[in-house]
Amino acid sequence: MGNIVATLCRSCGFKNEFRVGGGRFSHLTSCPVPAINKETLEFENVNHYKHKDSGQYLFYSDDDLKGDNYNDKRFSNFDLYFNEEGNYCPSCRAKKLAFRITMYVD
Numbered sequence: 405m406g407n408i409v410a411t412l413c414r415s416c417g418f419k420n421e422f423r424v425g426g427g428r429f430s431h432l433t434s435c436p437v438p439a440i441n442k443e444t445l446e447f448e449n450v451n452h453y454k455h456k457d458s459g460q461y462l463f464y465s466d467d468d469l470k471g472d473n474y475n476d477k478r479f480s481n482f483d484l485y486f487n488e489e490g491n492y493c494p495s496c497r498a499k500k501l502a503f504r505i506t507m508y509v510d
């Protein structure tokens with residue numbers, strides 16, 4: 405079970421979309437999560453299974469990319485937790501990026 409999540413930066417207006425969690429037939433091999441590429445500092449939607457130990461990415465489930473989650477809402481995919489508010493913005497680098505689930509996908 406996966407989700408499509410829309411982002412919006414409350415500081416600079418940056419927005420995009422990403423997917424969290426694999427589908428019904430791919431969840432054992434595919435676990436897409438939002439991440440920051442440490443080399444390019446770009447936002448990427450990467451497979452957590454493949455990259456979790458590579459050291460190449462910071463994941464939005466890590467505390468490093470989390471700031472003040474003022475509405476205290478979270479969502480999760482298995483043991484990965486994401487905050488709805490206060491996430492690192494790849495554009496202005498403030499921790500002002502909001503995450504909202506817009507769709508549930510199989």
Ligand SMILES: [Zn+2]
Pocket residue numbers: 413414415416417418493494495496497498500
């Ligand atoms: Zn921003």
